[in-house]
Amino acid sequence: MTSDTLYQRIRQVLLHIDTLAGEGAPVCLAIAGPDTALTALLRMPGVHARIEHMATGKAYTAAKMQCTTAALHERLQREHLSLADFMDERMTSMPGGVPLVDKNGELVAGIGVSGRSPEEDEAMALRVRDALLEKD
Secondary structure (H helix, E strand, O other): OOHHHHHHHHHHHHHOHHHHHOOOOOOEEEEEOOOOOEEEEEEOOOOOHHHHHHHHHHHHHHHHHOOOHHHHHHHHHHOOOOHHHHOOOOOOOOOOEEEEEOOOOOEEEEEEEEOOOHHHHHHHHHHHHHHHHOOO
16 A cells, blocks of 8 residues: 555545544544554544543554554563563553554554543444555
């Protein structure tokens, strides 16, 4: 997926965020590039600033670790590790971070959603990922 294509798809997702979010509390969506730099951020009205911080942390972590933040949480428990072991204060293991990988297995972005329950955040991040992969 070229950066131009990704940019266009992100713009479309941002335009349709209300549909992707469905019913429920407002959320914050963050998208980080493969270099972990913030690419897009949308904070729905009513979302507290701390939620923005969580969403960006989830996107960053999904891009850096190239796995879901839920999978990272499971790994931490399984291997008796803590986030401090990675020496990166920007990382989180709260569910809601999902990597976006193209059909060749290359990391394209990390997606982070925050504002609802961890399960709902992850489900929405997966919907955003699927929307970004459409027509790929």
